[in-house]
Amino acid sequence: MPERTSYDVVIVGGGHNGLVAAAYLARAGRSVLVLERLDRTGGAAVSTRAFTGVDARLSRYSYLVSLLPPKIVRDLGLRFAVRKRTVSSYTPAVRDGRPTGLLVGGGEARTRESFAQLTGSDREYAAWEDFYGTTRRLAQRVFPTLTEPLPTRTALRTRVDDDAAWHALFERPLGEAIEAAFHDDLVRGVVLTDGLIGTFATAHDPALRQNRCFLYHVIGGGTGDWDVPLGGMGALTDALADAARRAGAELVTGCPVTALATDGRTAEVTTEGRGTIGARHVLVNAAPRELARLLGEPAPPPAEGAQLKVNMLLTRLPRLRDPRTDPREAFSGTFHVAEGYAELETAHREAAAGRLPAAPPSEIYCHSLTDPSILDPDLVRRGYHTLTLFGLHTPARLFTTDHDTTRDRLLAATLAQLDAHLAEPLADCLARDADGRPCVEARTPLDLDRELGLPGGNIFHRELAFPYADDADALTSAAARWGVATDHANVLLCGAGALRGGGVSGIPGHNAAMAVLEEG
Numbered sequence: 001m002p003e004r005t006s007y008d009v010v011i012v013g014g015g016h017n018g019l020v021a022a023a024y025l026a027r028a029g030r031s032v033l034v035l036e037r038l039d040r041t042g043g044a045a046v047s048t049r050a051f052t053g054v055d056a057r058l059s060r061y062s063y064l065v066s067l068l069p070p071k072i073v074r075d076l077g078l079r080f081a082v083r084k085r086t087v088s089s090y091t092p093a094v095r096d097g098r099p100t101g102l103l104v105g106g107g108e109a110r111t112r113e114s115f116a117q118l119t120g121s122d123r124e125y126a127a128w129e130d131f132y133g134t135t136r137r138l139a140q141r142v143f144p145t146l147t148e149p150l151p152t153r154t155a156l157r158t159r160v161d162d163d164a165a166w167h168a169l170f171e172r173p174l175g176e177a178i179e180a181a182f183h184d185d186l187v188r189g190v191v192l193t194d195g196l197i198g199t200f201a202t203a204h205d206p207a208l209r210q211n212r213c214f215l216y217h218v219i220g221g222g223t224g225d226w227d228v229p230l231g232g233m234g235a236l237t238d239a240l241a242d243a244a245r246r247a248g249a250e251l252v253t254g255c256p257v258t259a260l261a262t263d264g265r266t267a268e269v270t271t272e273g274r275g276t277i278g279a280r281h282v283l284v285n286a287a288p289r290e291l292a293r294l295l296g297e298p299a300p301p302p303a304e305g306a307q308l309k310v311n312m313l314l315t316r317l318p319r320l321r322d323p324r325t326d327p328r329e330a331f332s333g334t335f336h337v338a339e340g341y342a343e344l345e346t347a348h349r350e351a352a353a354g355r356l357p358a359a360p361p362s363e364i365y366c367h368s369l370t371d372p373s374i375l376d377p378d379l380v381r382r383g384y385h386t387l388t389l390f391g392l393h394t395p396a397r398l399f400t401t402d403h404d405t406t407r408d409r410l411l412a413a414t415l416a417q418l419d420a421h422l423a424e425p426l427a428d429c430l431a432r433d434a435d436g437r438p439c440v441e442a443r444t445p446l447d448l449d450r451e452l453g454l455p456g457g458n459i460f461h462r463e464l465a466f467p468y469a470d471d472a473d474a475l476t477s478a479a480a481r482w483g484v485a486t487d488h489a490n491v492l493l494c495g496a497g498a499l500r501g502g503g504v505s506g507i508p509g510h511n512a513a514m515a516v517l518e519e520g
Helices: 016-027 070-076 108-119 123-147 153-160 163-171 174-181 185-195 209-218 233-247 288-295 341-352 377-381 403-419 445-452 507-519
Strands: 006-012 032-035 047-049 057-059 087-095 098-105 250-252 257-262 267-271 276-284 308-314 334-337 362-365 385-391 440-443 491-493
Touching: 006 016, 006 267, 016 032, 016 070, 016 233, 016 507, 032 276, 047 233, 057 233, 057 385, 087 185, 098 108, 098 185, 108 123, 108 185, 123 153, 123 163, 123 174, 123 185, 123 209, 123 507, 153 163, 163 174, 163 209, 174 185, 174 209, 185 209, 185 334, 185 341, 233 250, 257 276, 257 288, 276 288, 276 507, 288 491, 308 403, 334 403, 362 403, 385 403, 403 440, 440 445, 491 507
Parallel strands: 006 032, 006 276, 032 250, 087 334, 276 491
Antiparallel strands: 047 057, 087 098, 257 267, 267 276, 308 385, 308 440, 334 362, 362 385
16 A cells, blocks of 8 residues: 555556656655556566466566666666677578578678678678668767757757758658668668567658657667666566665555546546545656546547567577578577568558568567576576567557457467578477476567557557657747656656657656656
């Protein structure tokens, strides 16, 4: 039970952003209560023993870290660390009837050689270096602004100080830049994937959904690196919960919030079975759809997710058809499957027509190669490994009829695409749980909606926005200046649905806390 009937700040939702806000505000002397409907904090950033009788702590939903600013880790004194991957990605292919692939990582010489072997020249490697040199310079300029008051469009463009890069990534469809830079279909596809994670779009979507997704995937940390959370994603949210408690925040789990009322100065939060709690400010670490439900207001436009998340445990890594590549290298980075440029376009077209893609695109990663601590030492000794698969272009609408059958069909088709590049069936490598079942679980967008309250399974809560305010916006309140405002003065968004939200970042939590503190 909450210790009091009224607080300076009540935070609805105990995911990582809510915990960041709680820690900052409690450290600043505010009385803070976090209410979480589930029996644990962490939201989508948790570690779970997903398979009966098997001591493997998988990052069940979110699984890599890029956007978490080191500033937040330092400010909150988090006992948390990440480890960099030595290989960025591997993409298997068949050229001239022979299995091969593109390895990015392992040093400049190794990467250059892989590009040359795949494409026959140094041209694509030089284009790759130039393209990602541009995104790194962009990241260095844009990433620091995410924990500052929201810049205007003009101010951010001035800070970027590269008209060509701004035009290519902020004003024109991403496909134009990719096609201008690269000739090889496979290389184009690898670049495009960062614009499609959880985003149902094509390279030339005029709404620029793919551009916004791409931007957030290449600016993290000012480098664009995607790092491995040591101890699994739950290590981060456990550290955040500890930091919030040490600062004096109260965390109450198993406490669903059923309603929210506000007059703009004070608010009342009604809970299921725990009564009504007063607050000066309410921070909502949930989707805008959930906020509208709590307020009894019309729901915002639907936001549809478009991904399949699969967790697996293997007794060994499978051998590859490509004889030049060690699976320990291939799976230690992002392993791209059916993600050529044309393949991605075809998959989108099929899904938009209401059909499961015939060749579902996906990307796979082995957490335990970089961080074996998530497995019991005996499993490590026996050669066990985790695999996390993230499928693209599978929008929620495909699962509304006969959900379980559709999920099973999609899983089988997705794993068949992987099998096409393996020298042995993946099924032969799957571990079994204590009941003899294969260690594989799949989550569709509708599963994520049901389990985590993500609207239509949208991992960003709603469509991503560019990280700036329009020049004409009147940023007259602290909440507006920090990009966390709602229609109610003392109710703020602190989750992925805030401006500059999405991903495992803590940025919306930080910014909501800064807005509250700025008000005094």
